[in-house]
Amino acid sequence: DAGITQSPRYKITETGRQVTLMCHQTWSHSYMFWYRQDLGHGLRLIYYSAAADITDKGEVPDGYVVSRSKTENFPLTLESATRSQTSVYFCASELNGELFFGEGSRLTVL
Amino acid sequence: DQQVKQNSPSLSVQEGRISILNCDYTNSMFDYFLWYKKYPAEGPTFLISISSIKDKNEDGRFTVFLNKSAKHLSLHIVPSQPGDSAVYFCAASTTTDSWGKLQFGAGTQVVVTP
Numbered sequence: 001d002a003g004i005t006q007s008p009r010y011k012i013t014e015t016g017r018q019v020t021l022m023c024h025q026t027w028s029h030s031y032m033f034w035y036r037q038d039l040g041h042g043l044r045l046i047y048y049s050a051a052a053d054i055t056d057k058g059e060v061p062d063g064y065v066v067s068r069s070k071t072e073n074f075p076l077t078l079e080s081a082t083r084s085q086t087s088v089y090f091c092a093s094e095l096n097g098e099l100f101f102g103e104g105s106r107l108t109v110l
Numbered sequence: 111d112q113q114v115k116q117n118s119p120s121l122s123v124q125e126g127r128i129s130i131l132n133c134d135y136t137n138s139m140f141d142y143f144l145w146y147k148k149y150p151a152e153g154p155t156f157l158i159s160i161s162s163i164k165d166k167n168e169d170g171r172f173t174v175f176l177n178k179s180a181k182h183l184s185l186h187i188v189p190s191q192p193g194d195s196a197v198y199f200c201a202a203s204t205t206t207d208s209w210g211k212l213q214f215g216a217g218t219q220v221v222v223t224p
Contacts, residue, residue, distance in 0.1 A: 041216060042216045043154070098156045102153050
């Protein structure tokens with residue numbers, strides 16, 4: 001199906017481990033985004049990308065790394081996971097000012 | 111510091127009645143506002159938006175009102191239906207910034223009861 005696909009949908013890891021959350025779009029939207037959703041905070045922007053090989057920090061980038069070698073993929077890596085990174089992560093792409101979100105990846109860091 | 115605030119974490123409304131969701135913002139540079147709806151275990155989906163050059167935008171049962179002087183917007187759902195039970199996020203951006211760099215409120219959980 002067309003749209004945004006995130007994997008894994010659920011992940012449990014331990015403090016200090018590296019985790020990569022994958023995001024794939026079947027459109028060719030230029031802009032892609034990673035948000036995290038936490039109770040009381042709504043969604044906060046982690047990183048975004050305007051095109052392949054162009055990325056920039058959002059509101060809460062610390063502890064995260066992104067890459068965008070291809071337009072359709074935008075992986076998010078937690079290089080050394082911490083408990084504070086337990087959250088639901090949403091990938092999105094943008095077209096004409098509207099964001100299209102994936103179903104989310106729920107990450108638990110023990 | 112949160113620039114978009116939804117001060118009501120939850121709202122319960124009877125089916126057929128009006129739901130009114132409120133949102134306040136602090137950044138006067140915001141000029142584009144959106145509402146997103148989110149069901150459990152799904153990503154948010156776009157509901158309705160409004161530009162700062164307007165004070166009202168309507169789409170079927172959903173109407174968004176913008177009061178720039180008060181830095182306040184509201185979403186009206188009339189009539190409310192059981193399928194409207196979801197979390198609603200208010201979001202804002204500046205159109206001079208990158209599209210999609212949204213500031214979200216914390217969300218309001220709406221429960222529509224029969």
